[in-house]
Amino acid sequence: MHRITTIDMLVIALVxxxxxxxxxALKSLPVLSMFGALIIALLIGMVAQFPIRRWYERGRSARVDGVRDGAGLISNKLLRLGIILLGFKLNLQILFTKGIVCLPIAAVVVTFAIVVTYAIARAFRVDPMLAILVAGGTxxxxxxxxxxxxxxxxxDEDREEEKQEDIMMAVAAVAIMGTVFALAEIVAxxxxxxSATQLGVVAxxxxxxxAHAVAAGAAFGSVEIATIMKLSxxxxxxxxxxxxxxWWDRTQETPDSAGRRRIVFPWFMLGFIGASIVGSFVPGVSTxxxxxxxxxxxVLGMAMAALGITVNFRAIANRGRAAFLASFLASILLLGLAVAIAALVF
Known part of the structure; x- marks a missing residue:
């Protein structure tokens, strides 16, 4: 409770x-629409860290710790709330009717992309945590x-800062690669x-x-199938x-002194599914x-901005290049798979 009721927490919450x-607001602008609201919020948070450090923290260790704790709390707790609420975007009735063909394709595409991206990243000696985050985002x-x-x-607690850096690098990698490939698909x-339908499926x-899939689908005149495929x-x-x-628990987590392992089940994902079910089938909720x-x-934008406030630019420069390259190469292979599926199935 003490961490929530502080001036530092209020400042970071407002920022x-x-x-x-x-x-x-800015996502509606022509160029920025390709990035989406979350990436824009992240970029604003990255810029905001400089005035926060210069004019608010001013080297005071108590405020530095307070800002770090406040940003960490927002990026952690609001993230889960945002993901749960995002479940209302998934209309399961549409996915299980119009999108019934898209669901098995999505399973294949996601499995392929995660496995291939992780393998490429590890071949480039990217550490496992960053590699799996980039793979999931891709x-x-x-x-x-x-x-x-x-x-x-x-x-472990002593690796929490490293985890935040990895999250930041993974977000940056998939945001940049997604934008590059969206522009490439729209042009080429x-x-x-x-056909327009096939191009929508590819997107x-x-x-x-x-945001990338919707923008490309709109350019092709097939925004509905592009959106259904993406939501699948x-x-x-x-x-x-x-x-x-x-997988992380079995391969990466270290048992404690008593030989016990700490597996963290993502319970908030049950909330995500629950919100999808309620939004799809409970009368009146769709409105x-x-x-x-x-x-x-x-809420997710606040979590992204909080992450941007704590980003370590030096760590991204030193450790992020291989992750960016892995995402780029995997995105090429993913695009090839998507084209093949669209041509064969649609």
Whole structure:
């Protein structure tokens, strides 16, 4: 309770709220729409850390600790709330009717992308935690997947700062790669000879952020199938979180002195599924679901901005290059798979 009721917590809450609302407002601009509200909020948070350090912290150790604790609390707790509320975006009735063909494709695409991205990253000697976060973001739904999967990964307290740096690097990698490939698909897509429906499937199956898939789908005149295909991948976040939590515990987590292991089951994913079920099948909820999704993005934007406030730029420069390259190469392979599936199935 003490960590919540502090001036430092209030300052960071206000800064992250402003950053999140600004991200939601700026995402409608032509160029920034390709990034989406979450990435914009992250960038604002990264910029905000400089005035916070210079004018608020001013080298005072108590305030430095307070800002770090406040940002950590927001990025951790609001992340879970945002992911749960994001479940209202998934209309299961549509996914299990119009999107029934997309669901098995999403399972194949997500599995392929995570396994291949992780393998490439590890071949480049990227540490396992950063590698799996980049793999999840590339395979599922960009920044939201990175943040969601990070909650399924447990580390010792002395590695918590490293974990935050890895989250930041993974988010940056998938955001940049997703934007690059979205622009590439929009420009080159019409030259491939694929139909509008096929191009929409390719966008939904290969691009990282929901904003990327929607933007590309709109450019092709097939935004509905692109969105359904993308949301089918988002649904895989639940299964991926559980599988990765179990895998991390078995392969990476170190038992304590009593020989016990700390597995953290991502319980908030049950809330995500619950919100999807309620929004899809409970009468009347569908009318307020868009508002709840808007709140989800505000909350997630605050979590992203809080992450940006604590980012270590030097660590990204030193450790992030191999992760970026791994995401780039995996994105090429993912695009190839998506094109092949679209051509064969649609």
């Amino acid at each position: 992250t709220l402003v950053a999140s609302l600004a991200g939601s 395979g599922i739904c960009g920044a939201a997947a990175v943040m969601g999967l990070s909650s399924a990964i447990t580390v 897509g019409p030259l491939t000879g694929l 939904g199956a290969s691009l990282h952020e929901i 991948r988002v649904l895989m976040l639940v299964v991926a979180s559980i599988v990765i939590a179990l 307020i679901a868009p508002t709840l999704v808007d709140i989800a993005y505000v």
